[in-house]
Amino acid sequence: MRYLLVEDHAELAGAVVQRLEIDGHAVDHAPDLATASACLSAAEYDLILLDVMLPDGDGREFLAASRDRIATPVIMLTARSQVSDRVGALDQGADDYITKPFDFAELEARCRAVIRRRGGSARNEIALGKAVFDLTSGQLRERDMTIEFRNRELRLLEVFARRPGQILSKAQLMDRLFSYDSDVTENAIEVYVARLRKKLAATSVRIETVRGLGYRVEIA
């Protein structure tokens, strides 16, 4: 997916970009509203992450002014969890908001939810052999089959789908599936992999165990 991050704080932006890229997204970073406008007219984005306080203006006002030009879903990044702030953000046309500091898993979940609510574009599909994995709807289609996944299964499949053939360690997968402080063991990964395998059994997508290293996706 292609994100536009509008955030003037360079370090935060850097970290967010880095983190989103780990998850396989393409992220453009605009440090101010002027650059954001330029980016928006040059490229198409699946989602905009928009900070409220920017050096050349208020993100909310920018959004209110350009909402009819831009159809892209927007998640506001606000420094306040305040009741009034939230209402303000949604009133100005944001799809959702998240307060700083934020949990990446939460950010991702909200991004996914927003994109799904808006209905994605054809570009957000990953071909896995004969199967097509629709990132927006979270469905895998092959022939006349449509397979639905639960949240964690979906995230697990997404990790695999973005890195076909690549071996992914249990630790890497744990970061993606569980909150940083949840007290789970690596065994939990095995449970989810087993569930995913079961759902994919009828398709041409296979999850292979690479002994001692982790797992990878095989397409038959």
Place this chain on the structure above:
Amino acid sequence: MRYSDIAKGLILAVWASALPALEVEDRKSYPGEGGAMISVLSTADLDVFEPFIRQFQQDQPAIGVDYTVASSTEIYAAITEGMKFDIVLSSAMDLQFQLANDGYAQAYGSDATARLPDWAQWRDLVFAFTSEPAVAVISRERFSGIDLPATRQELISILRDYPERFDQSVGTYDVRTSGLGYLFATQEARNSDVFWRLSEVIGRLQPRLYCCSAQMIDDVISGELAIAYNVLGSYAERRRTQEGGDRMEILQLEDFGNNMLRTALIPRTAENVTGAGAFLDALILAGLAEEQTWAFPPLQPHARQGTPEFGPIRLGPALMVHLDPLTRRAFLSSWEDAMEQE
């Protein structure tokens, strides 16, 4: 003078000496139960007025009444000279008016005076309590065979047609001495142009001149007079009910009639003003009464019937005109010319 018995005359003489300037005709005291006394000075004869005084004392037993009778001119003179009376009643409304105008009366007001019509009082100083017409009285005997006249014009014709029958048989006031006679004459002269002609006709008949109504009426009854012209109606009415009354007839001429107002005023010098007020109220109420309670005719004209109605002589400054010496002199000389033609 009608009260001629010696005792009375003596008493009168004694009283009169106490009131040097006043020629008293009669006087009587009606002591009350309390010490209060009101002195009344009046032109009305005592026997006419006594019933009223008695009635008044029944209602106000505490007040004593000292009643003095005098002629209207005497009364006028007495008051202007400062003699002290509590209330003055007079048939000479012109003199009464003059007293009030010249400041000899004091204002008085009560529920009773408020009931008086406007024409019956002047400035709360003079109050009328009777309205009395001037009438002619004739002797039935002396008029037998003659149609009674209804107007002065007819009277003139009759007098002209029967000069011998009426010679020395016409009586009227001597206006030079009678205040009331003068008032009637001047008012009639002012209102009716027949007056002077009538006076001339009477003058040719060697008229007899009187000071007072009562004597004139008596002379008509005795047949001495065939006609008495300008007599007080109230006296005539009363006399008719008395002995020999059937020998007279009262004529109210239709062309014009004088109505004299008998008036009362409280002199400025009055000492018992409260008592005088009470007396005045009683007078007014008697005058206003629907039913005649005393010898006088009622004040309100509607109570009298059967006679042509002429308004009362107006209580106002015009009454002073004929009291003016110059005017009076002029009037009297005309009158004398008419009356004394020999």
Place this chain on the structure above:
Amino acid sequence: MNPTGSIRRRMTISLALVAALLSLLSWSMVASFARQAAERTQDNILAASATIIAEAIRSEGGEVRLELPYAAFAMLGAVSEDRVFYQIETAGEILTGYEDLTTGSIAPAAGEVRFETTEYLDVPLRMVRMTRTVLAGEEAVPVTVSLAQTRNGIGTIAGDLSETAAALSVAFFVLAVALTGFVAQLSLRPLNELAQAVARRGPTDLRPVRRQAPSELTPLIGSLNRFMERLAGSLRRSEEFIAEAAHRVRTPLATVRAQAEVALHGAQSHDDKQRLRQMIRAIDESSRSAGQLLDHATVAYRIEDLSRDTINLAELAASVAAALEPTAGLKDIEIRLETSDVATLGDKVLLESALRNVLDNAIKYSPDETQISLTVDQQGDMACLRICDQGPGLAGQSTTDLTKRFARGATVTDVVGSGLGLTIASEVLQAHGGGIELADNPKGQGACAILTLPKA
């Protein structure tokens, strides 16, 4: 506030004073006109009477003769009941009448008509004097007619008229006062309407007042609007300040947290990971506390002036559930909505935040892959929201314990929280005339939070 008197009363009183003044003025004018008119009338009548008398003077045989004309005196008596005095004098000799009437006054020249206001017998008089020349034999003799009248008649006429005028003035005054009250009411109506319009506004409505109002109110509306603008401005500035401050604090925290998470992603050793996790947790703890504290303050502020809008609780529950769906999704927790349409009166933002805190607890304290049920229904005249989870339950803690500020359960120390969520929720519900009740789920595992609100 201690009012310094009522404008209406002040207006009524001052208008009434003006009316009283006008009444008094008009009365005194009418009265003086009446007096003048009456005086003129008397003068005219006196002059006419005197003229008639003068005309009646004639000479006979070299002697001045006079018969007072009855009409002259009748005329004087016709108009008023005034005392009359007269005197006819010829060349210093009193012919007739009141001798000392004209003492001290010089006879007017022939043809002259003179009016005098004098006193005679201690009463004030109006007197006219005129001189006419009469030929007595060979001699031309001036004859002066003086005719006087007391002034009671004028007094009575003027008094009557002035009484009528006074009655009219009083009537006018009474009417004016009645009208004044009405007018004051009418003139103050725009002011009252303005006050009502401002009073009807919600606590946060600082829009300028735009009303049709009389021009006199424009300055008031202008300053009111300027004041509201300043108030809105300072509110905005303080909001901006807080926002700015939060931004300044939270952005670096967010940076650190993001970087820590990235580092956690790449960390190899268990110790490194542990340290990074602790760091992230500390950041979460502090930012959660700050957020909840701020929310609590805002809620307390909004409760002070509670708006009372009609709120459909089913819609409210759905929107709160939707907002927390992604958070629940992270733990594969399913939120089951079961709602019927019930409405209540209240502040939407506050009710949302109450429900969010309760639902947030359910998600936070529930294990993965469980279900949370959110039902909205009614019991009697109360609306009822029930949030049940399949978590650990309350471990015997009562509602009163848990709704205390900063109160946290002993069993949840590993979960980030400030202990303010239920405090906020219970304050909001109490402000709306409802309440919150927490209990272990009677139908098995987990806890149930029951929110009750009066139905609209």
